């Protein structure tokens with residue numbers, strides 16, 4: 649199997665371009681042991697970045713992650729997010745400490761503001777910088793920020809420490825290619841693409857199925873490989889199905905030639921003008 653490409657954060661830290669999502673975990677949809685086993689399989693396959701949030705399963709997803717990373721914490725890049733209403737100077741510290749407890753760890757590799765709320769960004773950044781100084785988080789970033797939000801963030805001196813922006817990005821949602829992605833690229837900041845399979849909705853699309861059958865892959869593999877064509881995109885698909893996890897990992901070996909890329913652009917066109925950021 650081809651090696652997983654690495655994506656670099658601005659501080660030089662490399663992570664696998666394919667990680668693991670956890671949005672629907674820890675809510676009892678599947679037994680927690682099964683969810684933890686799925687994550688553990690993903691880690692065994694080299695997808696050693698796990699994306700979670702205090703919101704997912706009301707903390708339950710972080711507890712599932714704790715089970716999966718037990719005994720190998722040092723080999724996993726753990727990402728969590730805080731609610732905007734917890735993003736105040738003191739509340740953010742407390743929220744992070746709760747996440748650390750649920751995750752049974754002493755640090756997060758990356759801590760994200762889940763989306764923008766009403767608390768001034770400067771307050772959140774002060775909390776992030778304090779958490780970083782104390783070693784409770786190694787780096788921080790944002791999520792669901794459009795270009796104007798990123799510009800505002802960068803007007804705050806500490807804003808330049810932002811490691812990433814996690815946004816909705818998949819074949820059928822390419823709006824960020826107009827402005828946000830180039831803006832981040834200029835600053836050498838990778839994008840974390842959430843819902844890279846459109847929460848599964850992408851997979852039923854006839855045009856994608858036709859392209860996938862021509863290149864001898866599944867629709868999910870084409871959707872993931874297409875995202876990984878860029879050296880600065882990290883995709884974090886979620887799956888509790890071992891066969892899907894193996895297929896997602898194998899997508900890295902898929903070759904998408906110029907012809908396939910042209911067919912993809914025809915079926916799922918890039919934006920033709922400014923497009924506001926789509927958010928789930």
Ligand SMILES: NC(=O)c1ccc[n+]([C@@H]2O[C@H](COP(=O)([O-])OP(=O)(O)OC[C@H]3O[C@@H](n4cnc5c(N)ncnc54)[C@H](OP(=O)(O)O)[C@@H]3O)[C@@H](O)[C@H]2O)c1
Pocket residue numbers: 668669670671672699700762791792814815841842843844845846847848851868869884885886887888889891892893895896928
């Ligand atoms: N920052 C934010 O605001 C935000 C918002 C949304 C999501 N996220 C993050 O992004 C992660 C991924 O997004 P998502 O969970 O919304 O959606 P997604 O990863 O696009 O899609 C997940 C769905 O695809 C299915 N699937 C996965 N691999 C497959 C394969 N190879 N073949 C067929 N079906 C497959 C899964 O079912 P099976 O389990 O059956 O495989 C699941 O139903 C989340 O878990 C979360 O960590 C962040």
